[in-house]
Amino acid sequence: MAERRLLFSLQLGFTLVVCAFLIVPVILSMLAGLTANYLSGVQSGLTLRWVGEVWSGYRETIFLSIGISLCCLAGTLVLGVPAAYVLAKRQSALSRAIEELLVMPVAVPGLATALALIVTYGAAGAFRTSWSFILVGHVLFTLPFMVRSVLAVLSAIDLKTLEEGAASLGAGFAQRFFHIVLPNCRSGILAGSLMVVTLSMGEFNMTWLLHTPLTKTLPVGLADAYASLRLEIGSAYTLVFFLMIVPLLLALQALTRPRPVKFVAEEEQP
């Protein structure tokens, strides 16, 4: 008994240490964003001055990031869900190959993808300097996550028979897709969306190459702030980043949570 309690305490301790290892720097960083003078520590007093400066200086990047990530989500939904559907329906060597190829943008370093985009479209002036250039990069990068997550759900259900069942009741292709396919891959779509928004929000490698001074996203701005300004501003920026993204993620996560299933005993009518 005592032995088990000891084991439990050790496990608990270890877990707490790991958590602390991950969380403490985040807390310290956010705290730094609220400290009047980082070098003299918290004793120098807490202030919202840095947060205010970030807000006035970098507000645009925050809105741009949110805008891009939502557009990116829309793009991956429109492209990714039908793509996953087709891949799930056609079980051929070609579809397997495409599925493998889909991980390429993830495997290839973001910088390489960004360079490829610049080489290809660099001359297209208006496009190159607009935020849609970054959007294209983000869609490329996040699409595989959407496709894979939807595909995983679609492969787990007997899609073919469900569709045949709907067809036998008179449903045409569009009705089957919207009434049966989409609702039944809801969890995959939501998980994919969570992934896409998070990745797009935080994407730095590729965006850093694709951005122009007028199209800075939040992470790029963050790097700027760390590199060129006071540490407090950078930290305040992190704080703002957190305040933006955590509620968004929580909301998405709440949507993704599967509805609880009640256990019902087998019962037969007489």
Added chain:
Amino acid sequence: MTQATKPLAIRLRNCAKTFADGTRALQPLDLDIGAGETVVFLGPSGCGKTTTLRIIAGLERPDAGGSVLFDGEDVTALPIEARHVGMVFQSYALFPNMSVAENIGYGLRIRRLTRSEIAARVGEMLAMMRIEALADRRVDQLSGGQRQRVALARALAVRPRALLLDEPLTALDAKLRDSLRLEIDGLLRRLGITAVYVTHDQAEAMALGDRIVVMDHGRVAQVGRPREIYQRPATRFVADFIGTMNRLSGRIEQGRFVTAAGALAWPEAPADAREALFRPEDVAIDDGANPPLRGTVAAAFFLGDRTRLFVDVGGERPLVIETEARRDFARGQAIGLRVDSRGLMAL
């Protein structure tokens, strides 16, 4: 509930099926299914029952040259959604994103019935299948038997021209299967709907079918009423597949069939008969001094209401006979047998 639409006559003409990978699932097949008739496709696994059903449904196209006629009209090119047939799948295919009532009402929603019409019809179906209490359940909260009832209700709610069922009871346990089989039988008779029922369970086929289509390796081995199939099998395959069949080899001598274990009176025997086939229930124990056949008991199984005996008569396989339960038999015991000559067949 009465069926609003007139039952459908289905006709298959020269329907063969070769799958993309070259599998010949079905040899050219012709079949007429009368309006209001229940036809059961029966056969071992892989013989092409599902394929035939899917061709009727419109989920599979027959090879070029084949056609499917509904009431004389060629529907070969129509997809399933335009054929207006109800289908019940072995795996039920209920929509997990909808409640029981929504599942049942789905076909009506597609047909753009008003909300109140849908509610009324769904209520009617729920009552018919005696699952009113389940209306708001999600389908993953149902037992197998309940799912099957929902699947039937859903298929029937749209008042289809014909009902197609692919092994609807296979996934259920034996007792439930029996009670649902009775229920389906009653339902089909009451509705008078044309039904095509696929199964590999011969008891199910016998109980439900007006006619049975016995299939073997993509071909129709025999089509007939259950009694015909059982009593007059057309081929050795049918004889062996349906029920238990005894075989005795021998030859005809002076109007009698002479075997190693004795001779049988067989007035209708073909002159070249080399083998006599008969069912267990046509054999009786003969305790007289001169029984036509003599053998020894190889095994005896007490089944409660009767005893099943395996009797060695010097052939390859022992004869199977069924006898009253009261008598005790010992292994190795010598017994005499006689066979009702009306039950003898040559194939």
